[in-house]
Each structure stands twice: as C-alpha cells, then as structure tokens.
Amino acid sequence: MDLYGYWRSAATYRVRVALNLKGIGVHEIPIDLDKGEQDAPYFRAINPQGAVPALVEPGLPPLTQSLALLEYLEELHPHPALLPADPRGRARVRSLAAGIAADSHPLIVPRVRNYLMQREGFDATRWKAWQTQWFGEGLRTLEARLTTEPGTGKFCHGDMPTFADLCLMSCVIGVRVFKLDIGPTPTVDRIATACDELEAFARAHPKLQAGAPT
C-alpha cells in the first residue's frame, strides 16, 4: 500500500500511528504541502480535494480522509482494536476524535491559512491567534470531557489507545511545535505522555519523517 502524506500533516500522522499500532507496512510518498504539491494535477487526480492523506492499494481507487481511513484499517485489521467493543464506547471515542479531527484541525490547515493570508491580510500574529483559538478550544473541550466522563483511563477511553488518542496527539504535537499558549490541560498532558511512551506513536512523529527539517 502507498500512503500519500507529508511529514507535518496532522491527518497523515493519525493514520501513520494506526498503521504502526496494527503492524501494517506502507510505502509513504511525501506530497510537499509547503510547495503546493497537493494542488498539482497528478495529485488532484489522486485526491480531488488536494489534501493528504490518501491511501492507495495496488490497482484500486484511492481512499481519503483520515477518519475514514482509520475506520477502514480497523475493519480490515481489527487487532489490536482502536475502537472499544461496545457501541456506546465506540460512539464516545468517535465523538472525542471528531472534536479534534472535524471541529478543530480543519480550521488551521493550509487552505484556510492561504485564504486568511491572501484575502484577509493576516500576518503571523493574527494567524498565531487564530491557531491558538482553535487548537486551544479543541483541547480545552477535550480536557473538560476527559476529566468529567467516566470512560477515561490511562488513555482517552480505557487503558489502550483508540482513535481518540491519535487525534489528541495530532493536536498536542501542533501545540508543542507552534508553542501555543492554550492554558492548562493536565489530563490531556497526562495522556499525551502515555502516548509518547509508545513506540508506535514515537515512530510516527512528524520530525522523524522524510522531508522534516533537521
């Protein structure tokens, strides 16, 4: 399988961690988001949205969207499970994941940055305020839920990583890299430390991928 991704793409990171946890080998092909390679005709033919990740199995159409890819990998390779066994548990994990992957991360991706810079004249300060707002709101909401909901364990749901932890970490890494001041999130931080200690997360880290600055 080929995974079209980029070293610093949060959505690619989520899928990379899932592949590592499940022990699935892929060939990762970098699409340089900083050079706008996602808009090149050959990549638009792979994903008309012009976004990574895209997963391609030999001879089959590409599959896209990180949450859809996580579900697909879970169906084909159910062990180790990244969703709980019970429907309400799965609903909780999918909701925690969507709070980051749907309601937080899509606000700070390159196409939004380009619009705000080019059409609204954002400078670095206004962009950082925007990033801080949406990374912060995403992780503070997650913090509120993780500290009050009974399902939380060593990880977001129980004591094994799920889709929710992949999404949590994809956001925490962004906050660390951009040094965003989002206020205290002790439960998120505790779970991030638990993720950091797993080889599957460590090996998927953006800074270790091809193309990352040294």
Place this chain on the structure above:
Amino acid sequence: MDLYGYWRSAATYRVRVALNLKGIGVHEIPIDLDKGEQDAPYFRAINPQGAVPALVEPGLPPLTQSLALLEYLEELHPHPALLPADPRGRARVRSLAAGIAADSHPLIVPRVRNYLMQREGFDATRWKAWQTQWFGEGLRTLEARLTTEPGTGKFCHGDMPTFADLCLMSCVIGVRVFKLDIGPTPTVDRIATACDELEAFARAHPKLQAGAPT
C-alpha cells in the same frame, strides 16, 4: 430518546434524516443557537463543547458529534443501512461525508462566525465571502468526486441514501438558504433533487422544525 438540536443546525439535520430513514422516534429539544443557549451552564453540562446535536438515552450520558451519532444509530438500527456492505464502499461514503462534515461545515459554524465578527471585524459581506468559499469548496470537491468515481449512482453511493447524502444535503440547504453563488454543481444538484423527493429528508428540513421563522 432526546435529541438536543436547533432548527437550522446542519449537524442536527443529518441526524434527524437518519432517524427518519430508520424510523426511530425521538423527542427533539431546541437549543437556541441565535440566543447563545448552547453556552448556558445547563447545556454545557450536556455537551462541554457547547454544540448540537446531543443524543440522550434515559439514564445514560449524552452522545455527541453528528458523524459519531450516525455510526451509533447504524450499529443499533442497521436497517435500512446508511453505509454500504463492503469495507471499501464504507470508506468511500465516510470520506465523502467527512469532506462536508469535517472539512467544510466546521468553518462556518457560530463559534467561527463570532470570532471573525468580534476579533477580526468581519461585516456581512466578508462573512458571506467566507461562507461562499467553504460551502463552495466542499461542494465543488464533492462534485468532482461524484462525477469521476464509479461508485456514484442515483445517490452519492449507489441507489440508496447513505451518510454521504445526509452530509451533501446539509450543505446544499445552507447554499440555498444563504443564496451563495458557488458555481455549477450538476451532479450534486441531481442527487439533492433525489433526496428532496424522499419523505425522510423533506420532514427533516430546517424550515419545518420548531423555532424556524414562518
């Protein structure tokens, strides 16, 4: 079951259509987003994110996030199916759905509007340009996929509605209501007409819900 929602909430609409298609009755409780009721302490206790929809079964914690609720309803009430039977088909439908529900709609919700109005001084013209950009990009990407991918049928995937059609319609209704000029999307329009003809979609329409302007 109680469904906390709002007449014009696109995310509530998706869940409402799924409930109608599956013949599941719920009691819908309006949360007035225009008055900021989503931020009231009693509702933040139901959903710390301060967003609708939230689904509450008697005596159990609330479940949130429209895509997570669709998956939950599908698991508990699998007939009629709103996901295809094959994993790659499910991956395609989930990807089409996420292109709208994760990458388009979260950019135009009240919390983003509030930020842009209050912190960036957006007026109605700049807000309409923003809406047009993200509704347009979401539906044009969907159009590109629907016209080129072999899975498309009478609906987004085959000849029965799926999660993807719920998401498509939640966006199309916004474009119609706000009279946004997003360019031609003939395949999206054809599928929207097919959805319009189904009673489950018609009955879920925002304008027919409690609180909608007459």
